[in-house]
Amino acid sequence: MSYKIGFIGSGNMAFALINGLTYKNPNIKQSIYISDKDTQKCQDLASKFNINICTNNSDLVSHCDIIFLAVKPNIYPVVLNEIKAIVTSDKILISIAAGISIAFIESFFQANTKIVRTMPNTPVLVLEGMTAITPNRFIPKEEIDIVVELFESVGKVDIIDESLMDMIPAISGSSPAYVYMFIESLADGAVLQGMSRVKAYTYASQAVLGAAKMVSETRLHPGDLKDNVCSPGGTTIEAVFSLEKNGFRSAVIDAMNACTNKAKLLSNTKK
Numbered sequence: 001m002s003y004k005i006g007f008i009g010s011g012n013m014a015f016a017l018i019n020g021l022t023y024k025n026p027n028i029k030q031s032i033y034i035s036d037k038d039t040q041k042c043q044d045l046a047s048k049f050n051i052n053i054c055t056n057n058s059d060l061v062s063h064c065d066i067i068f069l070a071v072k073p074n075i076y077p078v079v080l081n082e083i084k085a086i087v088t089s090d091k092i093l094i095s096i097a098a099g100i101s102i103a104f105i106e107s108f109f110q111a112n113t114k115i116v117r118t119m120p121n122t123p124v125l126v127l128e129g130m131t132a133i134t135p136n137r138f139i140p141k142e143e144i145d146i147v148v149e150l151f152e153s154v155g156k157v158d159i160i161d162e163s164l165m166d167m168i169p170a171i172s173g174s175s176p177a178y179v180y181m182f183i184e185s186l187a188d189g190a191v192l193q194g195m196s197r198v199k200a201y202t203y204a205s206q207a208v209l210g211a212a213k214m215v216s217e218t219r220l221h222p223g224d225l226k227d228n229v230c231s232p233g234g235t236t237i238e239a240v241f242s243l244e245k246n247g248f249r250s251a252v253i254d255a256m257n258a259c260t261n262k263a264k265l266l267s268n269t270k271k
C-alpha cells in the first residue's frame with residue numbers, strides 16, 4: 001500500500017525525519033507533503049528535498065494518510081483545533097511532542113481517530129534514531145506495523161506503554177544534546193592540550209561512536225567495557241577517578257530527572 005506522509009511543521013525534527021526517510025528510499029519524496037506557518041522555511045525544505053508543499057495544514061491533512069504533528073507542544077492545541085473537522089478515521093496522526101498525551105489529542109477528534117504517540121530523536125537523520133511509540137486503541141495491527149516500519153527505516157523502534165513516554169526524552173529524545181556537550185567538552189580538552197579543534201572533533205566523535213557501538217554490538221555491560229579500558233596504574237583510571245570526584249554520573253542523572261520533570265509538567269498542562 002502506498003500512502004502519503006505529511007509533516008505539519010517543517011522544523012528540526014521534520015527535517016531529520018524527512019532526511020532519514022528519503023535517504024534510503026528517494027522514491028518516497030513524491031509521497032511526502034509539508035506545511036508550516038513559516039512559508040519560507042517550508043519552501044526551503046520542499047525545494048531541498050524535492051517534496052510536496054501544502055499551502056496550509058488543512059490542505060496537508062486532506063492530501064495525506066499519515067500525518068506527523070511536528071510542531072512544538074504548545075502549538076498542538078492550535079493545530080489540533082484547526083484540523084479536527086477534517087481528520088477522518090482512515091488517517092493516522094503521529095504525535096512526536098514531549099508531554100502530549102494520547103488522551104489530550106483524542107479529546108479534539110471523533111471517537112475512533114487513529115493516533116500514535118512517539119518520541120523520536122534527531123539521529124533519525126543519519127538512520128541511527130531511537131524512537132519509542134505508543135499506538136492508541138483504534139489503530140489496527142497492520143497499520144501499527146506501517147508506522148513501526150517507517151521509524152525502523154531510520155533507526156531502532158520500541159513499542160512501550162504510554163506511562164513510560166514522559167521519561168523517553170530524558171533517555172533518548174533529548175540525550176543526543178547531552179552527548180553533543182560531552183563531545184564538545186572532549187574537543188575543548190584536546191584543544192587545551194594543543195590539538196586542532198577540527199582534528200579534536202574527529203577523534204572525539206569517533207571515540208563516542210565506537211564506544212556506543214561497543215555497547216550496542218557486544219551487549220557487554222558498560223561497566224565491564226570501562227574496566228577493560230582502565231589499565232592498572234594507567235591513564236584511564238586517573239580520568240575515571242576525576243570524573244567520579246566531579247559527580248559525572250549524578251550530573252547525568254540529575255539532568256535526566258530535570259528533563260522528565262519538564263515533560264511531566266507539559267503533560268499535566270495537556271492532559
Ligand SMILES: NC(=O)C1=CN([C@@H]2O[C@H](COP(=O)(O)OP(=O)(O)OC[C@H]3O[C@@H](n4cnc5c(N)ncnc54)[C@H](O)[C@@H]3O)[C@@H](O)[C@H]2O)C=CC1
Pocket residue numbers: 008009010011012013014035036037038041057069070071072073075078079096097098119120121122173174
Ligand atoms: N528537536 C528534537 O530533537 C526533537 C523534537 N521533538 C518534538 O518535535 C516537535 C517539533 O520540534 P522541533 O522540530 O525541534 O521544533 P522547531 O521549532 O524546529 O519546528 C517546529 C515548526 O513548527 C512550525 N509551526 C509553528 N506553528 C505552526 C502552525 N500553527 N502550523 C504549522 N507549523 C507551525 C514552526 O514554524 C517550526 O518550523 C516538538 O513537539 C518536539 O517536542 C521530538 C523529539 C526530538
Ligand SMILES: O=C(O)[C@@H]1CCC=N1
Pocket residue numbers: 097098169173174
Ligand atoms: O527539547 C525538546 O522539548 C524536544 C523533545 C525531545 C528533544 N527535543
